[in-house]
Amino acid sequence: MLRHVLQRVLMAVPVLLGVLLIGFLLMQVVPTDPATVRAGPTATAEVVAQIRADMGLDQPLYMQFGLYMWRLLHGDLGVSIINNVPVTQELGATIGPTLELMFASLFWSIPIGIALGTVAAYWRGSLLDRFVTALSVAGGSVPVFFLGLMLIWFVGFQWQWLPFTGRGGPLWSLEGWQSLALPALTLGGTFIAPVARMTRTAVLEVLGAEHVRTARAKGLGEFAVVLHHALRNALIPVVTLIGLQIGFLLGGAVVTETVFSWPGVGRLAVGAILSSDFPMAQGTILILSLGFIVVNLLVDILYVALDPRMRGA
Amino acid sequence: MQQELLRVEGLRTVFQTSSGLVRAVDGVDLSVARGRTLGIVGESGCGKSMLSLSIMRLVPQPGRTVDGKVLLEGRNLLDIPTGDMRQVRGGQIAMIFQEPMTSLNPVHTVGRQIVEAMKVHSPKDSAAALKEQAIAALKRVRIPSPERRFDEYPHQLSGGMRQRVMIAMALACRPRLLIADEPTTALDVTVQAQILDLLRELQAETGMSIILITHDLGVVAEMADDVAVMYAGKVVERTSARALFEDPQHPYTLGLLGSVPRLDEDRDRLLAIEGAVPPPFAFPDGCRFNPRCPFAIARCRTEMPPLRLVEDGHEVACHRAPIEKALAMESAA
Numbered sequence: 001m002l003r004h005v006l007q008r009v010l011m012a013v014p015v016l017l018g019v020l021l022i023g024f025l026l027m028q029v030v031p032t033d034p035a036t037v038r039a040g041p042t043a044t045a046e047v048v049a050q051i052r053a054d055m056g057l058d059q060p061l062y063m064q065f066g067l068y069m070w071r072l073l074h075g076d077l078g079v080s081i082i083n084n085v086p087v088t089q090e091l092g093a094t095i096g097p098t099l100e101l102m103f104a105s106l107f108w109s110i111p112i113g114i115a116l117g118t119v120a121a122y123w124r125g126s127l128l129d130r131f132v133t134a135l136s137v138a139g140g141s142v143p144v145f146f147l148g149l150m151l152i153w154f155v156g157f158q159w160q161w162l163p164f165t166g167r168g169g170p171l172w173s174l175e176g177w178q179s180l181a182l183p184a185l186t187l188g189g190t191f192i193a194p195v196a197r198m199t200r201t202a203v204l205e206v207l208g209a210e211h212v213r214t215a216r217a218k219g220l221g222e223f224a225v226v227l228h229h230a231l232r233n234a235l236i237p238v239v240t241l242i243g244l245q246i247g248f249l250l251g252g253a254v255v256t257e258t259v260f261s262w263p264g265v266g267r268l269a270v271g272a273i274l275s276s277d278f279p280m281a282q283g284t285i286l287i288l289s290l291g292f293i294v295v296n297l298l299v300d301i302l303y304v305a306l307d308p309r310m311r312g313a
Numbered sequence: 314m315q316q317e318l319l320r321v322e323g324l325r326t327v328f329q330t331s332s333g334l335v336r337a338v339d340g341v342d343l344s345v346a347r348g349r350t351l352g353i354v355g356e357s358g359c360g361k362s363m364l365s366l367s368i369m370r371l372v373p374q375p376g377r378t379v380d381g382k383v384l385l386e387g388r389n390l391l392d393i394p395t396g397d398m399r400q401v402r403g404g405q406i407a408m409i410f411q412e413p414m415t416s417l418n419p420v421h422t423v424g425r426q427i428v429e430a431m432k433v434h435s436p437k438d439s440a441a442a443l444k445e446q447a448i449a450a451l452k453r454v455r456i457p458s459p460e461r462r463f464d465e466y467p468h469q470l471s472g473g474m475r476q477r478v479m480i481a482m483a484l485a486c487r488p489r490l491l492i493a494d495e496p497t498t499a500l501d502v503t504v505q506a507q508i509l510d511l512l513r514e515l516q517a518e519t520g521m522s523i524i525l526i527t528h529d530l531g532v533v534a535e536m537a538d539d540v541a542v543m544y545a546g547k548v549v550e551r552t553s554a555r556a557l558f559e560d561p562q563h564p565y566t567l568g569l570l571g572s573v574p575r576l577d578e579d580r581d582r583l584l585a586i587e588g589a590v591p592p593p594f595a596f597p598d599g600c601r602f603n604p605r606c607p608f609a610i611a612r613c614r615t616e617m618p619p620l621r622l623v624e625d626g627h628e629v630a631c632h633r634a635p636i637e638k639a640l641a642m643e644s645a646a
Contacts, residue, residue: 208373209415210410210412210415210416211415211416211417211418211419213371213373213410213416214408214410214416214417214418214479214482215418215429216371216402217369217371217402217403217407217408218402218403218407218429218430218433218482219399219400219401219402219403219404219430219433219434220399220429220430220433221399221433224429228418228421228429229418232418232420232421233418233419233420236420306420307419307420308419308420308422308466308468309419309466309468
């Protein structure tokens with residue numbers, strides 16, 4: 001088990017390097033010149049050239065990348081070229097709210113998605129199944145921003161039930177919960193559909209398996225059959241797919257944070273890109289990718305925990 | 314006269330499919346005596362597995378048992394509430410299947426799966442007591458070091474061991490009837506013999522009855538006391554195992570045995586049955602075997618032969634039975 005985990009961690013290293021390289025190159029193809037941004041619109045050509053030299057932008061590309069990597073290894077992600085705040089400091093301040101939002105969204109949407117998918121599979125072809133399928137299609141087609149705006153319009157603005165801008169406070173305070181509710185509903189709402197659909201397919205497949213017939217032949221009740229012999233086995237593919245879907249959820253988090261002015265990494269990324277704040281944008285890309293890598297690592301570990309056949313393999 | 318444990322009367326299980334109504338089990342009568350083994354023989358697709366699932370009320374969707382009775386000691390299992398039926402499953406009638414790999418849940422330990430079966434039927438027992446009983450059950454099927462095996466997963470066991478686990482699980486609650494659906498088909502020959510021996514020993518120990526479903530006449534010869542031969546959803550011949558091998562009557566049985574009565578010297582020996590089992594939504598009129606039958610006459614093509622007694626304890630569904638007599642009359646004419 002430990003060996004398996006170590007193996008997976010080591011395999012994540014080249015992925016991370018690739019992400020760093022692509023993130024770096026993306027910044028190069030953007031037509032904006034960071035030195036000009038930093039110097040401001042009124043600077044002279046000499047000042048811009050000076051700043052360019054200071055930032056190392058006159059160096060060849062591989063030197064720049066080498067320098068970037070070297071600094072990264074020392075925990076230095078540079079400073080914002082807009083307000084001179086260290087990137088690590090900004091990331092440190094925004095990562096908490098983003099994690100909060102992600103967990104809150106997953107916390108309610110995964111159980112509901114799995115439950116819906118399971119009942120749909122069990123009563124296949126019934127009205128309930130059709131309802132869940134319709135919900136999946138609808139849920140999968142509604143863009144995150146639209147759901148967010150609808151919630152803001154009705155729940156936040158018209159009915160004034162819940163706040164809809166910013167973060168009200170820490171998670172343990174009432175304000176914190178209230179302000180988290182709508183963003184988490186929005187982001188989670190888009191996640192129910194894929195989870196329900198994947199669960200339905202997986203459970204349907206397992207329900208036809210011979211060991212399910214054995215479980216019934218033993219005299220087990222339907223609830224135990226579905227829970228211990230269908231859903232339990234179906235979780236193996238479902239967890240894998242959820243892990244992959246979380247990548248898309250990170251994209252949804254960027255939109256949700258922007259719509260709700262949630263002070264997270266996603267909103268930071270959008271702001272940094274719009275203001276051509278290169279070091280900051282690179283930093284946020286790094287953190288979001290790292291999040292994706294970590295999630296997949298967790299999925300790999302969970303996968304082994306769920307499937308005894310994977311152990312020792 | 315042996316005491317009857319299970320009696321099946323006119324059992325009919327159908328599937329509504331897009332290509333028509335499939336009559337998987339079509340009016341089957343059976344009887345299983347206490348402590349005896351009934352072999353059910355037939356090719357794949359003849360309905361023998363559906364018959365066993367019908368007895369257990371586990372016919373998969375969209376199948377339905379539409380008619381008949383399954384009497385376990387006089388109680389019709391088709392009429393009792395679902396909750397009572399669950400107590401019968403595993404408790405009084407247990408089942409083992411062909412593929413011991415796929416029949417066990419790969420994500421639970423062997424021990425857990427046995428305990429689970431016992432818990433349904435004795436919910437008041439403590440976890441420790443159940444574990445002890447499960448280990449005893451593993452011991453009973455001659456699994457070496459059962460304490461260790463208890464915590465292992467199915468994929469860690471060999472095919473033969475897995476089938477032993479299935480048997481241990483099935484017999485954990487001391488059922489009175491074991492339905493074994495092709496229990497040795499997926500195993501290699503030496504393991505097959507071991508499993509059959511084990512079943513016979515356990516039957517002697519517990520006095521249970523066995524319904525042994527197989528396409529293998531060798532297994533029938535070794536295990537069965539009585540035999541029912543099935544073809545296209547119907548029982549075509551029913552007798553003792555001895556009579557079946559000594560004096561087979563139905564042309565299909567003759568085909569299965571690869572022999573034919575050599576009363577007519579001009580006739581070539583029939584070694585294989587010509588043709589294939591008709592698809593269940595396109596059964597021929599009359600006797601369902603008639604297109605493949607070397608002895609078919611006009612009547613066979615129009616009139617379905619009922620199961621009738623041709624001699625003591627030997628029932629055959631054939632217009633021409635007893636066949637020797639029919640052929641003798643034909644050649645004399």
